[in-house]
Amino acid sequence: MPLYEFQCEECQKIFTRLSPMGEDGTNLECVYCAAKPVKKIFSTFATAGQAVKSAPLTATSSSNCAPGSPFR
Numbered sequence: 001m002p003l004y005e006f007q008c009e010e011c012q013k014i015f016t017r018l019s020p021m022g023e024d025g026t027n028l029e030c031v032y033c034a035a036k037p038v039k040k041i042f043s044t045f046a047t048a049g050q051a052v053k054s055a056p057l058t059a060t061s062s063s064n065c066a067p068g069s070p071f072r
C-alpha cells in the first residue's frame with residue numbers, strides 16, 4: 001500500500017497514512033483531533049528520487065615494480 005500524506009482541515013496538522021490506492025482522505029479522520037474528512041496532499045509519492053550513483057573508485061593501484069637499475 002502506498003504511503004499518503006494528509007492534512008487535517010481542522011487543526012492543519014499533516015500526517016501520513018498507509019492507505020489503499022486511490023484513497024483521497026474522505027474516509028479518514030485526523031489522527032490528532034479526529035475531524036473528518038482530511039485533505040490529501042500530493043508530495044510523498046513522486047519524490048522517490050533516483051539513487052545517487054557512487055563515484056567509481058579511481059584506480060590507485062600503481063604498479064610498484066620499479067625496473068631494476070642497471071648496475072653498470
Ligand SMILES: [Zn+2]
Nearest residue numbers: 008011030033
Ligand atoms: Zn485535526
